[in-house]
Structures are given as C-alpha cells and as structure tokens.
Amino acid sequence: MTAAFDILLCVMILGTAGAALFLRDPLAAIVFLIVLGNLLGLAWLTLDAVNVALAEIAIGAGVTGVLLILARARLVALGDNVVCEPMPLWARLGAIALCAGFTAVLSCVVLSITPDSGLTARIEALMPRIGIENPVTGVLLAFRAYDTLLETFVLLGALVAVWSLGPDTAWPHPPAALRIFDPGLRSVAGAFGRVLLPMALVMAAYLVWAGSDLPGGAFQAGTVFAGGLLLAAIGGAIGLPRADSPALRLVLVLGPLVFLMIGLAGAVLGRFLLFPDGTAKMLIVTIEYALAASIAVTLALLVAGSPATPDKQD
Amino acid sequence: MSPIDLLVVTPLAFMILAILAGNRANWLVPAIMPVMAGLSVWLVLLPHDAAHVVGGWELPLGILLRADGIARLMVPATTVCFLAVGLYARSELLPGPGGGSARSQTFWPMMYLMWAGTNAGFLTTDLFNLYVAIEMVSLAAVAMAALGSLQAALRYFLIALVGSLAYLMGVALLFANYDTVDTTLLAGIGRPDLATRFALAVMTAGLLIKTALFPLHGWLPPAHAAAPAPASALLSAIVVKLGFVILVRLWFEAFPESAGSAVMHLLGGMGALAVLYGSAQAMRQDRLKPLVAYSTVAQIGYLFLAFPLVAGAQHPSGAWAGMMLHGVAHMLAKAAMFLAAGLMLKAAHGDRIADLVGLARAMPITVTAFGLAAVSLMGLPPSGGFTAKFLLLHAAIEQGAAIYAAVLVIGGLMAAIYLFRPLAVAFSGSDMPAVETGAPLRAAAPLALAVIAIALGFAGAAAVDLLVAASPWANEAHSPPEAVQ
Amino acid sequence: MDLPVLDHLFALTGALLVGLGLCGFIVLRHPLRQLLAVNVVGAGIFLILGGLGRGGSGTDPFPQALVITGIVVAVALTAFGAAMILRVAAEPAPENRQAGEDAGETR
C-alpha cells in the first residue's frame, strides 16, 4: 500500500517535472513547477523529513513560484513572451541522448550506494547537550551553525546584488509596485492581506518557537511571514520600502548581526560559535527569532526585485 | 580567538557595516586594512597545522577549519589583493555630489562578501561548507561582472549555477557514500568505487567551469573584460583561484588514490591547450581588457598543467612549489595589470591598444606597474612568475615530460609577444597626451601589487622553502600517490 | 513488496529529475526557462541526498539540514537570476558600446 503510494508519487513528480520543463506556455510551466514543489514536499513527508517538507513547500514551491510568475509577468510587459525558439531536431535528439546517458550512469551510482541512516545515532547522542529536541534544528544551528551563518549572508548578499542591478535612475527608489491596479481586485486582495498579515506573524512566531522541539525553524517561519508581507503588498495594504531606508537596513542585517555577535561571544569564551552549557537553547532561539525577521523581509524584497525608476510606477 | 575564524568573521562584519553605512561605506576600507593585515600575519605565524572545529562540535558532525600550507599562502595573498583593490575602488566609487549611486553602495557589501567567501573557502576542510563558500563568491562575482556587461554576467551566472550544482551533486553522493563530507576524514577512508569516481568527475567538471579551464572558459573573457577595473581585478585574480584550490584539495589530499595518471594527464592536457589557446587569442585582441582577460585563460592553464607534474614527481615538492607560487604570482600580477589597465583606459581616448600611444610619458607609474606585472606573467627573471615557471619546467624536464616543457616555454614566449604590444604602443609617440591625474592612491595600488609579484622572485629561495613546507607531503612519510608511476 | 529498488525509489526519482532538468537546461533557450530547469536539477539533487539518507532508524537529520541550506541558497540565486534576466530584457540594446566602455562604466 505505502509502496504503491510512493511509486505513484514518484511517477507524478516526474510527470510534473516534465510538464514544468517542456510545456510551451511559460505560465503553465511555472504553475507545474509549483505543483512539483508541493509534490516534493509530500515526498519529503514520506521520508519523515517534515522540516524539509515545510521548507520545500514554503520556499521551493511558494517563494520560487511567486518569483518566477512575477518575473514572467514583467518580462511579458517588456515585450518578451518567454517562449523558446525550438532547437533543431538533431540538437534536441543529441541533448536527449546525452542526458539519458548521464541519467543512466547517475542511476547506477545511486543504486550502488546503500541507503542508511548515516549520522542519526551520533546526532541523537549529542542532542541532550543542546537541550532541544528537533535534530534538524540542532544540525542547522549547533553542529553546522557555521554553514547556516554563511548562508544567511548569501541571502543578504543576494538582496544587495539584486539592488545593484537597478538602473542608475532608479536608486534608491522602491521596486516596482506589486499591488494590483484594478480597484475591485485590489479591495479583495487588500482585505485578505490585512487579515492575513497578523496571522502570518503569529504563525511565524509559533514556527520558530516550535522549531526547537518540533518541525519548524527560522527559515520556514521567515518564509511564512514573507508570504504574508507579499500578500499585503499585492493588496496594497503595505508599500515597498526604499533601498536606503535606515530602518529597513537595520531589519535586514538584524539576523546575521545577532548570529555573528553570539558567535563572537563564543569566540571570547574559547571557540567561535560555542554555546556554553545550559545556554544553547536560549541562544539558538534568540538567533532564530532575529534570523526569521531578517529572512522574511529579505525574501519579500527579493521577490519584489530591483529598484525601479519612479516615473515607471503607477 | 583564532585568526582562522576572524579572517571570515571580519569581512562579514564589515559587510553588515557597509550595508548600514550606506554612502559612507568607503570610509570602512582604511578601517579593515590593518585588521585583515594583522590577522593574515597572525595566520602565518600559527603553529603548523593549527586547526579547530567550529563551536567545539567534533567531526564528522562539525566543521573543521584549518590553517594548512595552502591557506597560509593564499589568504595573505588575497588580503594584499583585496586591500589594493579596495584602495583603488575607494577613490573610484566616491559618491557623487547628488548622493550615492547604487554602485557606490552595493560594491562594498559585495566585496566583503567575496572576501569572506574566499577566506572561508581557503580555510575549511568541509566539502559542503565549501559549497556555501563557493556560492558566496559566485554571487558577489556575478554581481560585480554585472556592473560591466549584464549579458556577459547573465551568461556567467547560468554557467556558474550549473557548475555549483555539479559540485553539489558530487558532495551529495560523497556524503551518501561515506557519511562525511570532511576532506581530512575522506582521505583515510576513500575507496575507488563507482560512486566516488562519478562524484569526483562531476565535482571536477563543476569546478573547472568555475575556474574557466579551456574548453570551459567561454564565459570568462566577456565577463572579465567588460567589468569595471576593480571588479575585473578581483574576478581574474581571486575568484578563479578558489575553484583551483578546491581541486587541489580534492585530488591531492582527499582522494590521492583516485588521482590516476590518466586523470592527471587529462587535466594537464587541458591546461596545456588552455595556455596555447588563451595566448593565441590574447595575441589576436586589439583591445586592452579582452587581451588581459584572455591572458587569464592562458595563465589558468599553467595551474592545471602542473597537476601531472606534481602527481608524477618522485619528490613533488618542486612542482608543488611551482604550482602554488604560480597561483600567487598570477593573483598579484593580474590584479595589478587589470588595475593599471583600468587607469590607462581612463586616460586614453579609446579602449583599443592603439589608443595607448604616449601613455608611458603621461602616466609613468601606471605604465611601470603594467610592465612589472607583464614581466611576472611572461615569466622573466626576476619575478614570482619566473621562479614558478622555472620550478615547473625543472619538474617537467626531470620527468621527461617534453610536451609540458615545450608548452611552458612556448607559453612564455607567446605571453611576451602579446604583453609587449600594449607596452610598445604606450612607449611610442613623441608628444605627451594630456591626462587628468587621479588620486595618487589609485596609481599606487597596482604598482604595489606588481612590485610584490616581482619581489616574490627575489625572495625565491625563502618562498620555495615555505611552499615545500606547505605541501601535503611535507610532514607525512607517504610519497606521492602510488597510482601514478 | 520488497523489491530492492524500492529502497532507492526516491533517490532514483531524484536522479531522473536531475537528468530531466539537465535536458531542459540544454534544450530551452530562454534564460527564465533555464533558471526553472536549474531549480528542477537542484530539487533532484536534494531528493538523492534525502533518499539515500533513509535507513532503518529513520531519515538522517544531517542531510536534511544540508538540504534546507541548499534550498535557501537556491532561492537566493534564483531571485538574483530573475532580477538579472529582467534587467537584460529591459535593456535590449547590445552591450558592445565600444569606445570608452570602461571609462564610462565606472564613473
């Protein structure tokens, strides 16, 4: 029964991926990518990886999907209809043969590796030292906190990089507005955004809090709140900030800064990112709340895009 | 407290400060200079093989940071480059009278991100941590390339993305196979099975794309040539070196048993072709920056040409020292050359080599810097480039590798031809063109870099001793990989 | 049902996703579609990592954490790529402004 479900799920994943890649209509392709993200979330649930399932659905399907839909809409507005010129037949056949060969070898490699639970036992043994129950949060914010620290800077750097792409006349104005212009539509979306934003905040706070012991954590929580911010912006309930707003910049760097400071405090006590016994949980939750706030704003602004020249707005 | 952490933490902290400082971010450059210089010196002075795990979490769960020979060499060299480029960019990116532009505010966070990423990459032994470091560097590199040509940057971005994913796939397979992604642990347990070979193959391919080894170099010349001078200098001098260092770690440290002679000669052959192709292309350019960019394609070739020489040597220390010294000498000389080229092109009326007429009179310091950098890149004595190529040539002759020896010699000659052209034009002409003299620091930056590249040659013996001590074979009894013989 | 291949089901699906995505990356000539294809490849790699980390005592949290890190890095790069594609489309003029390219660029 479960095997049948797994096989069906995998077939659907592959079919959806095929549609997301090879459908001619770009909007349909992106929609199938979102469906693919949700199915992958189910696959992760089947693998008992609830943390990853949350992240995949929220970020892989949600944020990436909104991002691509918005990019396509803006491209269409610029006169680029995102339709690919088909390659000559021989080139397509060559590409298919090449990828089929590569996939065959990769499949053999995958089959040659025996799945095992790897480091599970070691991680379980160390978890009491941190005082939290969710082993994935333990790996992300204790054992491999250094990776996570660098990763938050990648996210922050991506936003600065997106800012740097704006035309010279656009700096430091906000990105092109996300809100719907049709007044009727906007009233519906705006009401929804106003209702949802506080709920998203509550849910995000809960996800961080629950993340120490149950599935959840800063990235999932930040994404949920980013979703709330984006919906509110689409409904016109909130506007987009200027890139040089000091308050905005403070929120953006808050998470990385708190993380870095706590890491340095550990360095003073002996080791970079060392959490003294008994304080680990408190420090991890502090880092996660600060990170979630920064991640939410960063992700929402990453979706919104580069600064836009003001006269192009409205 | 250890410089191993602080060398990454400091640029990250400055990235935050730069974001908060906005238009005043260029005042941070003088502040970071002494800090990073001091940390680099501290790193070199650390006891041999100083290492620790982050946060006190032991392997295989934690991440091991280590000041090995490569790190001791590359981190100070990148510090010198970043400092010079930072000083140069500081006067170039001064916010205008009407407030700052996007560029003058976003360049600094990107530069600090790249700095942290390269240091993180040089200092870690963890392959997944390296993935994050690679992405930090790539993101900053593409953003800098986009300051010049958006199309070239987009192409660079997509290709770099494929390279990263190939590397990530290799890391995923290695983790599934060995339950660890730490190179020091893998070195003990690596076995030449299908999964390992495939993982190594895709990781190598991905990193070669990022390092732009011929024939995977297509994205490099347009991106590096079009970017503003400080960005070009960082891209050509530093960014491509990170992929090279990871490949060295992978093949000579983590999986020496898998480094069969066929693989080494494949890399060496691609390196040799890169030297010839890049040099030939550089000779055909009639604009200055594409010429310097193609010279990077050629010079990267030497780094990989050295792979079979290191693997095949009875005592790999000579070839090893040559390879590493070449990496550092190229880093310094190429950064100097791009900065000097940027100044020369600002003064000249066009970007063609023919437009450089008379510049040697008008801006002697800058043209001298260009010339000294050229001396090192050609491999003329006395320079770091000469010592490196001499060591490599010596190893090639000792091993009877006639083809590699021939490429080393021919490549040097071709470099002399293509680098002599812009210099000859700059020294020609009888009248002195009117040139606006910029900030003196801007002219000093490339000169300082070029002088250090030359000084590496004078300090030849000391540098070689340091490098030999830095090789993976220095302390251990085991000789080079046995598979190669 | 105890076919040996079932242990590898999700990892194999991941391998096929990588293959499909790679094929899409080569065949599709529009950068936005290529960006989408890269996301499919990334999802496939993550699924390989997760599928091979599942043994008798549950799914290894270690690769799960790596995957979450990977997903976040992927979305950051996707956002940057999309912004770059938009800028290239907004400036269709070819970029070979020849004379004084460098001089003009950095002022």
Place this chain on the structure above:
Amino acid sequence: MTWLDYAVIVLLFTGVFFYAAGSLGLVRFPDASSRLHALTKADNVGLGLVALATALHWGSPAIAAKIFAVWLFAIMAAGMTAQLLARTAKDDDEARDPP
C-alpha cells in the same frame, strides 16, 4: 474497527468524491466562471470532509484545533483567489467581446 473508524472512512471517501467531481468540472466545463463554480464549491466541501475525517481520526482537541485553522486558511485563500480569478476572467471576457 469502531464506529469512529467507519465514520472516518465514509467522510474520507465522500470528501475524495467531491474533489474528483470538482476536478472533473475543471477539466470538462467550457468557460472560466463555470469551471470556478465547480472547483470552489466542490473542493471546499471535499476539503471540509477530509479535514473532519482527519480530526476525528486523531481524536485530540489540540490537533483538531490545528486542522480547523488549516481549514480556515484554506477556505480564506480559496475564497480570495476565486474572487480574483472571477473578476479577472470577467474583465478578460469583456475586453475580448465588448457588450
């Protein structure tokens, strides 16, 4: 099997039936408004039944409360998107053949 288990099974199957009917309508109906009509109504009933079945199956008030919250969010989102889709579809139709 207690009566609760039977109730869960009956609720689940009824819910799935409504989902199937909604999806069929989405595929087979000719225009946007009737498709929306099929999708929103049938799927919301289906969702409610499946949510109820799940809550009964777990039998814990805390979990039931969470499932209720999920149901509420899903209903809100469905209602809003249906509004937006319907208005957009109407605008499109009017733009295509003006009345």
